[in-house]
Amino acid sequence: MKELGWDPTVEQIRDGEGFQYKFTIGDEVFTTRESHLPSTGGVPDSGRPSTCFPIKLGNIARKDTGIPRRVHTRTIFHDVGVALNNITSLADILSCLSGALQALRYMHKAGWVHRDFSVGNAIWFGGMGKLSDFEYAKKIDSNTSHDVRTGTMRFMAVEAESEIYLFLTRHARRLDDRSSLRMNFLHDIESIWWVFTWILFYHTDTNTANADHSFDAHAQLKEYYLAFPGTVGRTSRRDFFLDAGQLQTKLENILSKTCFNVWSPIIPDFADALQDSYQKAEANFPLLALDDALLDDIHTKAAAYLDDAQRRASGIELCPLSNLLKQKRPRPGDETSLPPNNQGKKARNA
Structure with missing residues (x-):
């Protein structure tokens, strides 16, 4: 310093x-x-507006996850930015996410993986997305026998959560070393997908929140808890990622029209691209084909999906479902509005 x-x-x-x-x-x-929340990744606590599931947003039981605690560190940056989960403009959120993806690409090209990408460590500053929180970053080491489960539960790749390779050929599934999982760049990119999807399921657009009385926030929140249960071992989370057809149906049934037009079919297509990449990488297991061609291909596709969504997101402001459910439902003809767009948009403390 x-x-x-x-x-x-x-x-x-x-x-x-x-x-x-x-x-x-x-x-x-x-x-x-602010207290140090090592496992929430900056996910805001909703106060659990729905009693359908016993898991509170932002709270993860250590005994359930088996995720090791971080060493408490404080890093002071000269720049003061806003964490992605505190941004309300959808276009800015996606631009921030694109910038963080570019930072990941530099890391991956250098042979490193981040291992803890989340909504709390993509930072929006000066019209640019930046990446932070490198406590879990490590150089990819082919001699390491196994990586412990690492990251923020809601945004963790399904292989990292399961601690086994999931996209092997039928023959490779019989091998004894299937569980010798080592995290690679695909797992970081999948975390981007989970953040991308979290934005969608945790929010709706403010126009719908203010005016569309037929919008069922409880139904969307129920699907949110299935996709982001906050604990290890819930099959609903893995199924959510693996079944693109079912995911598309959910998007059609629960999202506002404004949000659906931004995200469909990007979310299912992005998931399919990741699964194809996993299958290519693990086709000759125990050898993993994590070459530059695969790295460039998945990064290019991920960037294109984010750019496509950003082009459709102009002028859209988001409202967390928890805020919407805390408000009294207005009667037709009543004039209501959400808090100012900049409320909750606070600078990240050093």
Whole structure:
């Protein structure tokens, strides 16, 4: 940091029963006001507006996941951005996601994997998406026998969750080392898909939220919990990713027309492209064909899907389903509006 002209001082101060840290850099002061949530990936807590499922958004039981705890670190950036999950403009969300995807491409080209892509570590700053939170990043090592389950549950690749290869040939499924999973760039790209899909299922557009009284937010939220249960081993999550036909039907049945026109058929097509790539990579297991051609192909396709969605997303503002369900249902003719578009759009604290 001193190379950047910064000479920070750090002071531990008591905050109730706990502690927080105060960083002083020149004339600026930063404090660690928010608790560290190592497994939620920045997913906001909805307060569980629906009682259909016992899992709260943002809460993951450690005993259920088996995901190792991170070492608590604080990294101070000169730039102050907004995490993807705090952006309300759909076009900006997709642009942010595209920028983070480009950053992943640089990592993958260098032989590294991120292993924890989520809505909390794609940062929107100055009209550009940036990637952060590299605690779990590692160089791809063919000599490593097995990777432990790593990442944020809701955005974790299904193979990473299962800790086994799932797209093997029939013969390879009989091999003893099927469970020797090592995370690769396809798993990072699948996390992009899960974030892409989370945006869709966790929100609706504000026009629908304000005016469409036939929109069933509870039905969409129920599908959200099936796709993002927050615990390991739920078959509904794997089925959601693997069955593109059923996914397309769900999109048609539960989404607002505005959202459906943006996402269909991009979400199912993106999932199919990932599954095709997994099958190519694992065709000659235990050898994995993770070459530059496959890397370039899946990155190019993923970028194209995001660009296609972004072209359709102009002018669309999103509203979390939890906000919508907390509001009193208006009667026909009543004038209601959501909070200002910039509400909840706060800068990410250092």
